[in-house]
Amino acid sequence: MKFSLLLTAALAVFALQASAQTAAPAAAPRATPDQIATKQGPLMVQPITHASLVLTWNGKTIYVDPSGGAEAYAGLAAPDVVLITDIHGDHMDAKTLAALPISKALLLAPKAVAEQLPAEYRTQVRILKNGQRLDTLGMRVSAIPMYNLPETADSRHPKGRGNGYILSLGGKTVYLSGDTEDIAEMRALKNIDVAFVCMNLPYTMDVNQAAQGVLAFKPGIVYPYHYRGQNGLSDVASFQKQVQAKNKKIDVRLRNWYPTAQ
Structure with missing residues (x-):
């Protein structure tokens, strides 16, 4: 009897150890979401990773450039709208899209993205060109230019x-820069309440350009995002210092967009 009990206990311990060895690793912790007041309830801002974020407002959920795998979105509501800015894998991540519950979502994207999306999404996609807009689900979505300077034939982002x-x-009004530099169209923006601005060389712009661009259009709140470049993470603290040295009214919010880098 004693031998039987010992054998049972040993098998139980072995099973627990095996389970622990095969369990999927826990997803990296997400940054704490921010809450911004609007006339129709709070706008929740959830950083995910790099160019990816989730906005929740008025009972609707918006995924922006979803990437990083489905585990990065665990526990979040399925999207009503998915915004995709460009064709590169840190913006149009087909593997992540396939793993997310987006079957009922409206996908808004430029033509170049729509042409590369799997055929299964064709009926869900609405193409927006620069300058076009769409009213949906109680909000307006306007597409604006994003590109590199100088404009050349071999530009990463024409x-x-x-x-x-x-x-x-x-x-x-919420501005999502996508991959851009401090172009005239960004500098000319008016009445932006919340801005998400990229800064990563050599793909977009450096922190100095980003600061000058933000100082030109003066958003109420700005989040540096998309700030991992060839040489690691950009100095977003320097960006914050430059902006607030010249305009203390701009609320520069530094959040952790790279939880796995810790």
Whole structure:
């Protein structure tokens, strides 16, 4: 009897050890979401990774450039709208899209992205060109240019291929830069309440360009995002210092967009 009990206990321990060895690793912790007041309830801002974020507002969920695998979105509501800015894998991640519950979502994207999406999404995609807009689910989505300077034939981000986006919701305007430099169209923006601005060489712009661009259009709140470049993470603290040295009214919010880098 004693031998039987010992054998049972040993088998139980072995089973637990085997289970622990085969269990999937826990997803990296996400940054704490921010809450921004609008006329129709709070806008929740959830950083995910690099160019990816989730916005929740008025009972609707918006995924922006979803990437990083489905585990990065664990526990979040399925999207009503998915915004995709460009064709590169850190913006259009087909593997992540396939693993997410997006079958009922509206996908908004430029033509270059729509042409590369799997055929199964064809009926869900609405193409927006620079300068076009769409009213949906109580908000307006406007597509605006994003591109590199100088404009050259071999540019990583030629003008017209990708979209930046402006969302108008609950009396607030939200700017998503996508991959851009401090182009004239960004500098000319007006009445932006919340901005997400990229800064990573050599793909977009450096922190100095980003700071000068932000100081030109003066958003109420700005989040540096998309700030991992060839030489690691950009100095977003320097960006914050430059902006607030010249305009203390701009709320520069530094959040952790790279939880796995810790």
